[in-house]
Amino acid sequence: MKSDSSVHREAGSLAGIVPSVNLAAEPGRMDFYERARALRLAPLWRVLHGLVTDRPAPRCVPAIWRYAEVRPYLMEACKLISAEEAERRVMVLENPGLPGESRITQSLFAGLQIILPGEIAPAHKHVASALRFIIEGRNAYTAVAGERTMMEPGDFVITPSMTWHDHGNEGDAPMVWLDGLDMHIVNLMCASFREGYPGRVHPLDRPEGAAAAEAGHNLLPVDASYASQTSPIFNYPYRRTRETLDQLARFRAADPWHAHKMKYINPVNGGWAMPTMSTWMQLIPKGFETTAYRSTDSAIFTVVEGTGSSRIGGESFDWGPHDIFVAPSWAAHQHRASSDAVIFIYSDRVVQEKLDFWRELKSPA
Ligand code: GTQ
DSSP states (O other): OOOHHHHHHHHHHHHHSOTTSOGGGGGGGHHHHHHHHHTTOOOGGGTHHHHSOSSOOOSOOOEEEOHHHHHHHHHHHHHHOOHHHHSSOEEEOOOTTSTTTTOSSSSOEEEEEEEOTTOEEEEEEESSOEEEEEEEOSSEEEEETTEEEEEOTTOEEEEOTTOOEEEEEOSSSOEEEEEEEOHHHHHHTTOOOEEEOSSSSOOOOSOTTHHHHHHTTSOOOTTOOOOOSSOSOOEEOHHHHHHHHHHHHHHSOOBTTTBEEEEOBOTTTSSBSSSSOEEEEEEEOTTOBOOOEEESSOEEEEEEEOOEEEEETTEEEEEOTTOEEEEOTTOOEEEEESSOEEEEEEESHHHHHHTTOOOEEEOOO
């Protein structure tokens, strides 16, 4: 039995070779290839079609993490290591097609972070941006650039690039959230910096709710200027998102491919809330089935409410609250809700759009 990696290498080299190359003539070229290699030269015609593929060829595969199965491991991690010792006590969601790489898709990271009552995850900052999607618990905060926000289930919270942040749980129950980070994109460009704060927590210099007052109500301070490309709103509360979807569904027909799907936006420029990760919240009404859809951005889905099932690249997954699943780039996927379902989604679409890479394909409705 061959190892996966040798199969991958062989398949990769055959897939990479240009079809016009006469394989029978290759042995006679080996001596040239060897001598060229010593000069750090390689023949493109043996790898071209593996580099410039005729369609997306993700190693990322469809996968699901069921919260009921994962949660006991989060609790067990709490017995083994403190938030302080771990710096961030996170169990990484590893795509089975990318084992050991801390990737849920080829470009993005996902992990479940848990913080117990009284614990603090100490302050640090890094070039990588983070999103937090709150799964369970109350009365825990994240502090970002001198302002705290209390986090509630379903809230979408942003930690912009290179801002000091620490997390603390002041409640009496564990707090769990999904972390989505773009460090693989940062690392692709070798642009990473990270710094620990000399104290456990960074000082607060703005009252809780300041960012929401300044930017969260379709009003901006007349004298404000914004250098960052990240939304100045750093907590998009679930209560308002849920209410919006609910109202929308009462007067707007569900889209065949997206049902009711709203994107989180930056009020400063109307664009995506974050410069590296697109985010949405989707409502699929009970009994509704979306039409097959594919796009070049691999997407991570977190179920907030409801139950249903999805077909992703020919595989079927049943899901319920807090389950997390992945649709790889260009894999056709469709969802069916057996009760009103609310799903939080993030992907690298915003990056692909900026680079003119992004494409979608809608199957006929
Ligand atoms: O909370 O700052 O899941 O820096 C991975 C890296 C969370 C965080 C992660 C991080 C954080």
